[in-house]
Amino acid sequence: MIRTPTTTTTAAVITTVLLFLVILLITIQQLLQSQKMSTSPNPTPINPYKRLHIIPNSYGTLTRLPEFFPTVPPSTTNSTALSLSKDVVINTEKNTWVRIFLPRNVSDLETSSSKKLPILLFIHGGGFILCSAASPVFHEFCTNMASRLSALVISVEYRLAPEHRLPAPYDDVLEALTWVKERKDEWITKHGDLSRCVLMGESAGGNIVYHAGLKAANQINDFKPLIIKAMILIQPYFGGVDRTESEIRLGNDVALPLVVNDLMWDLALPVGSNRTHEYCDPFVGDGLKLWDRVRDLGWEIGVAGCDGDPLFDRNVELVKVLERRGLSVRAMFDKGGSHGMFVSDISKTIELFEFVNKFFIFKD
Structure with missing residues (x-):
């Protein structure tokens, strides 16, 4: 066969195209591998203590x-805040207290x-923690x-782990509920319904709220005349031994990487427990059976979340399970x-x- 300029050019074009396709395929494979690494847990080592700005001490303390955990005082009448606030002690021995928020437009304490x-x-x-x-x-x-909901908001200062492991905060919230019902x-007294x-x-x-609410529902007479109408869980923090798709996909998440997630559970759960414990996994133990009492009381349940959160799959599954009950x-x-x-x-x-x-x- 005699090669002409046309056939030579055609062969060169084909060779160039094939070479381009090979390079493109390699590039795509590299991109996919890079994407896989970016979504896999811990592509680079993360020190969870450093990430959380905490130092472990002996005797189980932190x-x-x-400088990373500032606090602010309550808002007094001299402030320009939308709501006034004040701190009130609940239990001096446990060092628990509440910060109460009252909308400014109803904050005249001289008039009920x-x-x-x-x-x-x-x-x-x-x-x-x-x-x-x-x-x-x-x-x-x-x-x-x-201010926006025209509500009397009571924010609870509960005990932190690992100094006070679960269920300490559950007990603190139940004690706060008792304090509220006694109108102390x-x-x-003047503004709360x-x-x-x-x-x-x-x-x-x-x-x-999930665990304290379940306990309250099954001891409801102890809290009268307080009547609980609803429980609202905002990106509720649950876990388990097996990783969910969202946890794997967001394993190196900026807000909640898996190594940080694991450390917080290690510091919070009872000593010797793992993430099969009912405090961590709501689908083990008797928790779901206790929800039947919540259903009978007619409480409304709200759950808010997003698919950019490693906890997303667990939040969605919780909604499905509660609906089935x-x-x-x-x-x-x-x-x-x-x-x-x-x-x-603020927009969210x-x-x-x-x-x-x-x-x-x-x-009303």
């Missing part, structure tokens, strides 16, 4: 570096309002919530986002408040 406000008991997050009711992010969240503060109480928790606070459940799941967004992103905070106001007890 040093929480104070004829229109009582619903009571919202809020439990902050922090993986059971960090943060406070006085942390700036939670103080601001509750300040806005009291004038703001509750004991017939409309909602329990709300964010992240670890959602876990605490006949509970009245309202869910709000966003696309994207991250763990903690409902308290750290407002979205959450609208969800709560629409479906729960903030109406």
